[in-house]
Amino acid sequence: MEVIKTDFILNTVRRMENDQSKEFSFGDKKSLVEKLAIAFINPKDFDKLNLSSKPNLKISSNFGIIIVKGIADEDVPEGTVLMPISIWSNQITGVENSELRYKNMRVDVDITEEKINDLNSLINKIKEA
Secondary structure (H helix, E strand, C coil): CCCCCCCCCEEECCCCCHHHHHHHHHHHHHHHHHHCCCECHHHHHHHCCCCCCCCCEEEEEEHHHHEEEECCCCHHHHCCEEEECCHHHHHCCCEECEEEEECCCEEEEEECCCCCCCCHHHHHHHCEE
């Protein structure tokens, strides 16, 4: 598969339908992945990346890399990636110059056939750090 790499601006957001606390309280591991291991991008960017109907995205920043499902959303500005605040988005956010970086961060977005990062592997990664 051809690798298409594009720079985007990442913003983490709180959305009622993608709430980590709600999923931990009332959901299960499957719903956590479905509701939180996702990234919203504009349909035009979706087309530019040649994403299929079930795309996985590798999103990388200076802080880390995460694999999530890409979802087209017309409300997202072109060139922007929106991710729910969660353990998945926390893998690519961090502290820089004594400031928490979770908004307006430059990230690289690639199409990937890799599996979405599962919750247990993310928890183990945090424990090891």
